[in-house]
Amino acid sequence: MHLPPWIAQYMTALRTLLVLTVLVGIAYPLAVTGVAQLPGLRHRAGGSFTKVGDTTTGSTLIGQSFTDKDGNALARYFQSRPSAAGSGYDPTATGASNLGPESVVDTLPDPSNKNDTGKRSLLSQVCSRSVAVGKLEGVDGSRPYCTPAGVGAVLAVFHHSGATGPVTRVVSLNEACPAVPFVTSYQGVDVQCATFGVDYTKGVVTPVRGGAPNNPKVPADAVTASGSGLDPHISPAYAKLQAPRVAKARGTDDATMQKLIAEHTRGRALGFMGQPNVNVLELNIALDRRYPVRS
Incomplete structure (x- = not known):
């Protein structure tokens, strides 16, 4: 019996589906499961x-x-x-x-909401972990670009002409008021603490290395998560x-x-x-x- 072309196409597709279902959906899983039970592989x-x-x-x-x-x-x-x-x-x-090297500025907590803890940047997470590990192990937990308190040492530097010219204002972005900034002045300008809700995006984000050693006592894997x-x-x-x-x-x-x-x-x-x-x-x-x- 000669089937119409469109029915023949559907039958071919159906046979292909059945064959692949048996091979990939039944035979292959059973074969892999069987191999996995061999001595030396069963535990893994x-x-x-x-x-x-x-x-x-x-x-x-x-x-x-x-x-x-x-x-x-x-x-x-x-x-x-x-x-x-x-x-x-x-x-x-x-x-x-999913935080990368440019994640250096924290989202400050809302002081009017006691349940708001803010959101720490990758830099501040690394800094706080390093301080904690250093305290636990009795070693120096300092790292470059970290404050002694364990947050990212990052300033917003405001210039007279946008990104250039004399410095007119400096804010420590990751230290919420009334905290005392980790440095008192920058290029002769007093450093201010950061206030929740204030827009500092017009300032130039400037990490400050500080005096931490090039090779911290606390290894990198102690302060960073795996992928x-x-x-x-x-x-x-x-x-x-x-x-x-x-x-x-x-x-x-x-x-x-x-x-x-x-x-x-x-x-x-x-x-x-x-x-x-x-x-x-x-x-x-x-x-x-x-x-x-x-x-």
Whole structure:
């Protein structure tokens, strides 16, 4: 029986749909699932969960926080890097903050609204985290272009002729009044604190480097989130920075912690990709096994 051309076309499309459904929707998933059950692959395919006894403590593929109920870092554990995924390491909200190098000016909180906390720029987030990590680890947390209080050291400089000419006014954009600005004057002009709701866009945004060292004591991964927000690793430098604190909390010495860090440091993938790293969950599990906290 000879079918009309338009029906033949529909039948061809239907057969193609059925074949692709069987291949891509059934055969391929079953094949991948079967391969994933092979020895050496089953653990990773199942989520790389780690157990201590009968308790699942997490996945070595997804980071997590080691804090108390109030969000304060637990001194007896190595801390992970910051996370911008949801409230922190949320697999359902994975992602970055999407803030870039030009994010240096904060949105100040409305003083008439006690629930308004404003919005911090990437620079101020980095600055505040660096101060907090420095305080926790007992080191200098200062960074270039950061104020001692932990916000971006950024001025709005107003000139007599727009962007040129003598300076007529200077405002510290990220320090809301009645704060005392981080510098008293700029090119002979007194620096003012910033007032909520005032338009400072006509001023030239001018970051001030300050006297912080070129190589801060606090590593970059301690103050910046990963692109996914789920990175379970930290740099060996950040792990070593935390070693004295953890050693004290565990009743051991810094040399012992440094040795443990070295044991859990992985090199570059295939010898040339990425950077050496330390899986925080695996390191903290090893801590609990070898050096349990004595109450």
